[in-house]
Amino acid sequence: MQVYLKKQNFFFRKAVVRIGILLIAVVALNIFQLQAKNIFLGASSPLSAALWQTSGNVSGVFAPFLNVKKIQSDNVALQAENQKLLSEILILKDSNVYYQEYQSALQNARTLNMTLKPAQVTGLDIAHDMATINKGSADGISENMAVMVGQNIIYGKIVRAYKDFSEVMLVSNKQSVIDVKIIGTSDNKNFIYGAVKGLGNLGFFLDLVDSNSHIEEGQALATSGLDGTFPSGLLVGNIGTVDHNDLKPFQTASVKLLVAPQNVENVFVVMKK
């Protein structure tokens, strides 16, 4: 009986010691989280970057087999879009205002006079719409800097900068809200403004568009620069299905991605001036 009690006491003490050590370690790791994550991500970076590139090659090989149906439907959609674009070209030629606005926005996006820092994506967490890049505070990167991919397409913003790495919150993150303007509105000379909000799982939608404004599928969205985080003129996506309800003060719309985050390997961090 005494031996049993002693043995039980020994296991209890052992468990308490283990839990105590674990708690101290967790608290310490949270206090020194920036350093801990930087060291860990730094050590893992060569492997995760290699895996990221390998997965790109592997998915490229399997993609046509896995997406036969998608390719077929894309083909049909592209043909329809081609016809639509042809008709739009004619409309564009007729509408000088429409043409100028669209051109100036594109021009603006291309000549934003920004200092860019190239970086490489080392990991992607789709479940939380976050990515890791291989540049950090040592490279001059700080929180809230905008991140974009080539062709001035927005990717996300820096939410945490470690010494050699940074975490990027994707546009599709549920906590992401970006002020945007709608390009190609032919009914008046002013832009229509709205906000693109993240839905999670790489989805996002257009919200807060005045219900009196006329928006339609296919119109391009660009950052307005009103939020102060993103420079004006970065492309966000194209408007998908519009949900116009007279009972609601604002209209919403789905947004089509211009680039799939899974296929992005190189990004540019927009440095603060």
Added chain:
Amino acid sequence: MVKFIRPLIITVLLYCAALVQVGFLPRFAIAGQTPNLVFIIFFILVFFEDDYLFFAAAIGGFLLDIFFFPVIGISIVGLYAVWGLQKANAHFFKKSHESRILAANFVLSFLMSFIFYTILFFVFSLIFHFPFTLSWTFLIAVSYNLIVAYIGFTLFRQLGWAAQEHNQLKLF
């Protein structure tokens, strides 16, 4: 020396799983869902093993927190909770060594643990204010994770790591 081999193998296995999860699997996402490899490996260990689970939960949780979460400790708590749940499950449902029953037990236990783990993280996301999406794609996540977990379960048994003498299921 032998004493350190198993924890070392568990650490390497979980670390490789975390790397694959963050660097390889996102391109194979279905409706934005990827398998949680660290969770799957931990669950297989919990299902078959009795030893080193405290250590495995700490390492697995730490890796998940470092790679995926803004607070270190939440995944560790999550994995301990799954361990506790599986312990309770094993207490109430006697483990059979008959192949089909064992497989069915694994599938049911995994489903229960995965749903429990996801609900736990939904609660954590409300407390610690990090984004967590719980929508219809959760069904895809469950299916995707279950398929990968079942492959892991089969491999684990096929490789002969699980079956050992005295009807005791051991890793090595």
